[in-house]
Structure formats: C-alpha cells, structure tokens
Amino acid sequence: DADVTQTPRNRITKTGKRIMLECSQTKGHDRMYWYRQDPGLGLRLIYYSFDVKDINKGEISDGYSVSRQAQAKFSLSLESAIPNQTALYFCATSPDREMRTGELFFGEGSRLTVL
Amino acid sequence: AQSVTQPDIHITVSEGASLELRCNYSYGATPYLFWYVQSPGQGLQLLLKYFSGDTLVQGIKGFEAEFKRSQSSFNLRKPSVHWSDAAEYFCAVGFLSGGYNKLIFGAGTRLAVHP
Numbered sequence: 001d002a003d004v005t006q007t008p009r010n011r012i013t014k015t016g017k018r019i020m021l022e023c024s025q026t027k028g029h030d031r032m033y034w035y036r037q038d039p040g041l042g043l044r045l046i047y048y049s050f051d052v053k054d055i056n057k058g059e060i061s062d063g064y065s066v067s068r069q070a071q072a073k074f075s076l077s078l079e080s081a082i083p084n085q086t087a088l089y090f091c092a093t094s095p096d097r098e099m100r101t102g103e104l105f106f107g108e109g110s111r112l113t114v115l
Numbered sequence: 116a117q118s119v120t121q122p123d124i125h126i127t128v129s130e131g132a133s134l135e136l137r138c139n140y141s142y143g144a145t146p147y148l149f150w151y152v153q154s155p156g157q158g159l160q161l162l163l164k165y166f167s168g169d170t171l172v173q174g175i176k177g178f179e180a181e182f183k184r185s186q187s188s189f190n191l192r193k194p195s196v197h198w199s200d201a202a203e204y205f206c207a208v209g210f211l212s213g214g215y216n217k218l219i220f221g222a223g224t225r226l227a228v229h230p
Contacts, residue, residue: 044220106159
C-alpha cells in the first residue's frame with residue numbers, strides 16, 4: 001500500500017460544484033502539503049500544514065480551502081469549482097521543519113477536470 | 116525573486132546515450148537544491164539533493180548532479196540512459212522565506228528514450 005494515499009484519483013465535475021480531495025498518510029509525518037501541477041508551470045503550493053493546529057496558505061490558495069482532520073489526514077476543498085482549477089493535484093508529506101532533509105513524499109495525484 | 120528555470124521542455128535521447136538536464140536558479144545565497152522524477156501516473160520521487168560540501172552529488176538510479184555556483188546551475192546527468200528513465204524531471208530550490216521552508220519547482224523537462 002502507498003504511504004501517501006489520495007482519493008479520488010480522477011474526478012470530473014461541473015462548474016460551481018463543491019469538490020473535496022482527500023489525502024491520508026501512514027508515514028507519521030507532521031508536515032503535509034497540497035500542490036497543483038499544470039503543464040509548463042511545474043508544481044505550485046496551495047496550502048501546507050505543520051501540524052493539526054497549524055495551517056498556512058501557499059502561493060495560490062485563492063479558491064481553495066483545507067482541513068487537517070488528524071495528523072494523518074489533510075483534505076483540499078474547492079467550494080465552487082471553476083474550469084481553470086482543472087489540474088493534477090498532489091498531496092505530499094515531510095518529516096520535519098528543517099529544509100535540510102528536503103525530501104517530500106508524494107501521493108500519486110488526483111486529476112480533476114472542471115467542465 | 117527566487118526562481119528555477121529548466122530551459123528544455125522536452126528532450127529525446129537514444130537508449131545507452133548520455134543525458135544532461137539543465138537547471139538554473141535565481142537566489143541570493145546558496146540554496147538547497149533538489150532533483151525529482153515523476154514517472155507516468157506516479158507522484159514525484161526524490162533523485163538527489165545538494166545542501167553543502169562536495170558539489171558533485173550522487174543519487175538513485177545512477178543519476179548525479181553538479182552544483183556550479185558561478186553559473187547558478189545544478190544540472191542532472193546520467194552516463195547511459197535506460198528506457199525506464201523516460202519520465203518528467205523537476206529541479207527544485209529550497210530556501211527560508213517568511214519563517215517557513217519554501218520549495219520552488221521548475222516547470223519540468225520531459226524525457227523520451229528511443230530504443
């Protein structure tokens with residue numbers, strides 16, 4: 001089983017609908033992240049969480065919200081989806097606050113299409 | 116502002132040929148540098164990282180990268196490419212910003228391998 005699990009893996013929805021992407025991890029890491037990947041743009045950070053009580057906005061948080069339900073669970077919500085939120089979304093974890101470890105552990109991605 | 120540039124969007128090499136993927140960064144101090152690989156349908160996996168010391172770093176799957184401060188570059192190399200190396204490769208720069216460790220990704224280079 002994957003250490004970082006994302007559900008759903010694929011979702012097609014319509015403009016204006018609410019959508020939630022879920023992420024769970026078995027790595028025991030405190031830090032969790034949501035990234036968005038668009039062709040030619042690489043990965044951009046949406047939100048990140050140091051622990052259950054510490055949630056922070058990333059580069060492109062507008063139109064998104066998150067919930068850290070437990071150390072192992074971090075959900076991303078689109079309250080009213082729009083077509084330019086069509087993208088591949090990744091959840092990632094890391095073990096500590098120090099950049100020197102540098103390693104993020106990624107889920108397999110959730111492909112979202114907004115019609 | 117900090118940035119990462121991967122000049123090559125697509126690269127095609129023959130199996131057994133050598134490979135070099137370019138990465139240039141913009142940052143005032145010595146950053147932390149990373150290369151990640153994304154295989155089709157998968158999340159990103161760390162190939163290697165540079166923090167300090169020896170400027171030539173070895174990674175997994177036979178990859179290496181060289182940090183050149185004078186050129187603000189961190190190019191990824193492999194002496195002999197295998198068909199399984201076909202994937203998308205992302206360079207990333209890590210640094211402290213606003214009290215948290217930030218990771219900026221390049222746009223990625225997609226590698227195709229011909230038999």
